Amino acid sequence: MLPIPKNLFPILVPKGSGNHAFQCHGELVCTCGHNSFDVRLVGEEVGKRKDKTIKVAKMNGHYFFIVKVKCHNCGKIHLIFDKDYHGWNGFVCKGFGGRKNPRPMDRSWACPECAHTAYKVQLSLFSKGKQDFISETEGEFDENDWREGYSWIIIGLACQSCEWENEEWVSYETM
Numbered sequence: 001m002l003p004i005p006k007n008l009f010p011i012l013v014p015k016g017s018g019n020h021a022f023q024c025h026g027e028l029v030c031t032c033g034h035n036s037f038d039v040r041l042v043g044e045e046v047g048k049r050k051d052k053t054i055k056v057a058k059m060n061g062h063y064f065f066i067v068k069v070k071c072h073n074c075g076k077i078h079l080i081f082d083k084d085y086h087g088w089n090g091f092v093c094k095g096f097g098g099r100k101n102p103r104p105m106d107r108s109w110a111c112p113e114c115a116h117t118a119y120k121v122q123l124s125l126f127s128k129g130k131q132d133f134i135s136e137t138e139g140e141f142d143e144n145d146w147r148e149g150y151s152w153i154i155i156g157l158a159c160q161s162c163e164w165e166n167e168e169w170v171s172y173e174t175m
Contacts, residue, residue: 001021001130001147002014002019002020002021002024002147003021003022003023003024003125003126003127003129003146003147003150004024004125004147005086005091005125005147005148005150006147006148007078007079007080007086008080008123008125010031011028011029011030011031011078012024012026012027012028012123013026013027013028013029014026015027021127021129021130022126022127022128022129023124023125023126023127024124024125025122025123025124026122026123026124027120027121027122027123028069028078028080028120028121028122028123030071030073030074030076030078031074031076032071032073032074032076033073034071034072034073034074035120035121036071036072036073036118036119036120036160037069037070037071037072037118037119037120037121038069038070038072038108038117038118038119039067039068039069039108039109039117039119039121039157040067040068040069040070040077040106040107040108040109041054041066041067041068041106041107041109042057042059042064042065042066042103042104042105042106042107043055043056043057043064043065043066043067043170044056044057044058049112050112050113050164051166052112052166052169053166053168053169053170053171054067054109054169054170055172056083059104060104062098062101063083063098064083064084064098064101064103064104065081065082065083065172066079066081066082066083066103066106067079067080067081067082067155067170068080068106069119069121072118080121080123080155081153081155081170081172083095083098083172083174084096084098084099084101085099086148086150086153086174087149087150087151087152087153087172087174087175088149088150088151088174088175089174089175090174091145091148091149092136092137092140092141092148092149111159111161111162111164112164113159113162113163113164114159114161114162114164116159116160116161116162118159118160118161119157119158119159119160120157120158120160121155121156121157122155122156122157122158122167123153123154123155123156124152124153124154124156125150125152125153126150126151126152126153126154127146127147127149127150127151128151129146130143130146133145133146133149134146137149150174151173151174151175152171152172152173152174152175153170153171153172153174154167154168154170154171154172155168155169155170156168156169157169
């Protein structure tokens with residue numbers, strides 16, 4: 001069983017070797033079957049132009065980190081990650097109270113090379129597994145929710161207009 005949480009289950013297509021109960025690597029494919037996305041985010045850009053990555057942003061005294069994708073074919077928006085709802089801290093720890101804060105507007109992320117906004121999106125999730133989730137949460141959650149408490153997420157982008165690619169555009173520990 002792969003650690004694919006409910007919000008990603010319909011759109012994360014596992015690819016390659018190394019997929020098992022502790023990790024899953026794959027590509028995002030919209031429910032309409034297309035894989036070209038506008039990436040939308042609430043976060044802070046860090047690094048040089050070609051190697052920019054995204055991290056948690058402080059806005060109005062609150063911390064946010066949200067990544068969404070919008071399908072270029074059908075326009076459907078998929079929430080990929082919100083630090084207050086997803087991963088260990090968001091799901092198990094309930095986002096440390098951040099859920100009560102109003103969500104800022106997300107913005108489209110333009111390619112640092114060509115300024116286009118069409119990407120293929122790769123995703124990797126890492127988990128400590130079902131047994132660790134059960135023992136750490138001490139019966140507080142249904143054991144079938146173990147996939148929601150993943151420990152790390154990596155999001156990679158590849159621009160569909162030029163050669164720019166960043167395999168770790170987001171690399172975020174959720175614990």
